[in-house]
Amino acid sequence: MTDDTATAGAAPARDVVLCECFARDGLQHEPRFVDTATKVRLIARFAALGFARVEATSYSNPEVVPQFADASDVLRALPRRAGVMFKATCANVRAVRRALADLDAGFGADEISLLASASESHSQRNLRRSRADQWRHIEEMVESARGRFRLVGTLSVAFGCPFEGRVDMRSVLADVERYARLGVKRVTLGDTTGMATPPSVRALYVELRALSPDVMPIAHFHDTRGTGLANCVAALEAGARHFDSAIGGVGGHPARVQYGSGHTGNVCTEDWVALLEAMGVRTGLRLEPLLDAGRDCEAVLGRPLHSRVLAAGLAAAGEA
Amino acid sequence: MTDDTATAGAAPARDVVLCECFARDGLQHEPRFVDTATKVRLIARFAALGFARVEATSYSNPEVVPQFADASDVLRALPRRAGVMFKATCANVRAVRRALADLDAGFGADEISLLASASESHSQRNLRRSRADQWRHIEEMVESARGRFRLVGTLSVAFGCPFEGRVDMRSVLADVERYARLGVKRVTLGDTTGMATPPSVRALYVELRALSPDVMPIAHFHDTRGTGLANCVAALEAGARHFDSAIGGVGGHPARVQYGSGHTGNVCTEDWVALLEAMGVRTGLRLEPLLDAGRDCEAVLGRPLHSRVLAAGLAAAGEA
Numbered sequence: 212m213t214d215d216t217a218t219a220g221a222a223p224a225r226d227v228v229l230c231e232c233f234a235r236d237g238l239q240h241e242p243r244f245v246d247t248a249t250k251v252r253l254i255a256r257f258a259a260l261g262f263a264r265v266e267a268t269s270y271s272n273p274e275v276v277p278q279f280a281d282a283s284d285v286l287r288a289l290p291r292r293a294g295v296m297f298k299a300t301c302a303n304v305r306a307v308r309r310a311l312a313d314l315d316a317g318f319g320a321d322e323i324s325l326l327a328s329a330s331e332s333h334s335q336r337n338l339r340r341s342r343a344d345q346w347r348h349i350e351e352m353v354e355s356a357r358g359r360f361r362l363v364g365t366l367s368v369a370f371g372c373p374f375e376g377r378v379d380m381r382s383v384l385a386d387v388e389r390y391a392r393l394g395v396k397r398v399t400l401g402d403t404t405g406m407a408t409p410p411s412v413r414a415l416y417v418e419l420r421a422l423s424p425d426v427m428p429i430a431h432f433h434d435t436r437g438t439g440l441a442n443c444v445a446a447l448e449a450g451a452r453h454f455d456s457a458i459g460g461v462g463g464h465p466a467r468v469q470y471g472s473g474h475t476g477n478v479c480t481e482d483w484v485a486l487l488e489a490m491g492v493r494t495g496l497r498l499e500p501l502l503d504a505g506r507d508c509e510a511v512l513g514r515p516l517h518s519r520v521l522a523a524g525l526a527a528a529g530e531a
Numbered sequence: 532m533t534d535d536t537a538t539a540g541a542a543p544a545r546d547v548v549l550c551e552c553f554a555r556d557g558l559q560h561e562p563r564f565v566d567t568a569t570k571v572r573l574i575a576r577f578a579a580l581g582f583a584r585v586e587a588t589s590y591s592n593p594e595v596v597p598q599f600a601d602a603s604d605v606l607r608a609l610p611r612r613a614g615v616m617f618k619a620t621c622a623n624v625r626a627v628r629r630a631l632a633d634l635d636a637g638f639g640a641d642e643i644s645l646l647a648s649a650s651e652s653h654s655q656r657n658l659r660r661s662r663a664d665q666w667r668h669i670e671e672m673v674e675s676a677r678g679r680f681r682l683v684g685t686l687s688v689a690f691g692c693p694f695e696g697r698v699d700m701r702s703v704l705a706d707v708e709r710y711a712r713l714g715v716k717r718v719t720l721g722d723t724t725g726m727a728t729p730p731s732v733r734a735l736y737v738e739l740r741a742l743s744p745d746v747m748p749i750a751h752f753h754d755t756r757g758t759g760l761a762n763c764v765a766a767l768e769a770g771a772r773h774f775d776s777a778i779g780g781v782g783g784h785p786a787r788v789q790y791g792s793g794h795t796g797n798v799c800t801e802d803w804v805a806l807l808e809a810m811g812v813r814t815g816l817r818l819e820p821l822l823d824a825g826r827d828c829e830a831v832l833g834r835p836l837h838s839r840v841l842a843a844g845l846a847a848a849g850e851a
Contacts, residue, residue, distance in 0.1 A: 404843075405839075405843065406809075408809045408810045410810055435843045436802060436805055436806070437760055437799065437802040437806075437840065438802075438806055440757055440760065441760045441761040441806070444761045444765070445764070448729075482756060482757040482758075485756055486756070486757075486758055486761070490728045518757075519725075519754065519756050519757035520756050523725065523755045
């Protein structure tokens with residue numbers, strides 16, 4: 212399968228493909244509504260930075276997630292850009308129907324992500340139905356979306372569940388195969404509450420490559436316990452080439468509300484890009500404009516975000 | 532050489548040895564003086580948590596670093612604890628003389644650390660003399676301290692210099708050997724401004740083990756760019772067993788002042804211990820009392836510090 216690392220024309224060469232998640236996973240639990248024009252401006256800015264994939268919005272129920280009540284408006288207004296895939300999240304069949312209706316109206320996402328949980332308890336609390344029910348829904352979603360969108364299967368709590376603890380790796384591998392049998396060959400492995408460790412990441416990636424070589428795994432780590440970059444490096448060294456992250460490290464599950472604890476957040480894009488580039492891994496992104504976008508996001512949210520590189524500045528000239 | 536991982540009697544078994552650096556590297560650039568009784572109380576608390584090594588103070592010039600004007604008072608008041616080595620930093624010959632005078636008076640540090648910079652520019656700015664001059668001083672310091680203290684050689688900016696950029700690994704390896712030839716077989720490799728990457732860490736540790744197998748390297752990473760834990764994991768996997776860190780991730784070089792940029796800090800002890808224990812690597816420390824000590828440190832400094840685990844809470848019961 213094509214892996215997005217091959218870029219055409221003047222696009223920069225890249226060794227890894229990053230998906231910028233600020234506008235969806237980042238904003239999902241922001242209490243203040245970010246107006247549609249600002250969302251569109253930011254997403255277009257991310258696309259111009261050189262990301263091959265940008266998570267744009269979610270077809271959530273507006274009564275549950277008011278932040279994405281403007282999902283269709285955002286996608287309608289978003290200027291298209293060659294080489295950039297816009298992603299929208301779909302948690303259920305109704306969401307896919309909305310995504311299809313937008314497409315029929317002449318705009319919409321390039322890619323939609325479907326959601327499943329690796330644990331029964333997380334499925335019940337996050338999706339409000341059993342794993343068995345959700346998998347039936349996913350089959351229906353895939354049937355109706357096939358050929359219209361590029362599909363990404365997401366597996367939450369793949370490295371540990373805040374309610375059940377350890378998640379059996381064999382069950383995760385079986386879920387990945389389940390997506391693959393449905394024809395969904397891009398699968399996001401979510402460390403939803405920061406329970407992965409470098410050895411557990413490595414183990415899953417190694418098994419996955421052996422058992423499902425036709426699946427393209429997408430690493431999605433949350434930095435809940437400060438381990439995001441360490442887990443990204445472990446995934447990279449185990450062969451991962453696709454990563455999700457969010458500018459400023461915002462987003463992730465609202466641990467304080469949902470799981471009785473405090474800070475959370477995605478892996479911070481600026482810090483991950485700085486580390487990758489320092490390691491000689493080409494991201495196709497330039498750091499200075501990325502940091503400018505980070506300052507923009509801080510201004511929009513009205514507070515300092517979590518990028519260490521933005522706070523510390525780039526390393527001195529001459530650094531490897 | 533003994534490596535501190537062997538513990539006697541009721542002390543907990545450990546696979547790695549952590550040195551808690553809050554009281555020295557952590558406090559070094561705190562603008563507000565922490566009173567002597569509070570310092571002694573915190574250091575004693577760290578020792579009781581199960582750290583084998585605790586950085587207690589620095590024999591700095593009080594006019595330059597007023598925070599450590601009470602170095603001798605702290606060491607005099609500190610209750611001794613079996614199995615715990617207290618360390619004091621000595622930047623010059625005068626500092627070693629003070630350390631020896633304290634020892635002659637019946638109290639003092641168990642271990643002193645000597646300082647050298649891996650780059651000429653950093654030596655000039657941080658130690659105010661050339662590398663050649665500093666190495667002559669170190670020879671004199673070792674001569675006078677030999678047999679009285681356990682000696683630790685420190686090498687700042689070993690993974691990159693904020694003024695010169697890349698630091699030649701062969702020069703770092705030669706400096707380590709220089710310490711070893713003086714009989715200083717414990718050498719701290721400092722990533723002073725967070726320029727190390729997992730591959731550069733791995734490369735240095737692999738070379739070091741091949742070239743200087745009798746040297747015990749101590750990993751000292753700053754989290755300036757968010758890479759502290761990723762670099763710790765790389766060092767661990769390359770064979771490192773000794774690590775420096777600071778509760779709350781405080782300290783490190785005052786990047787904003789000295790290097791024209793913002794946030795910095797040591798690797799956060801609570802987050803590193805949580806990750807190590809989740810990986811099945813025994814630290815000899817229990818997390819709950821460690822987090823309590825973190826809360827204590829936050830109260831003393833009057834602000835939230837940088838521990839993600841303290842903010843997010845421990846992972847759910849049942850987690851690996």
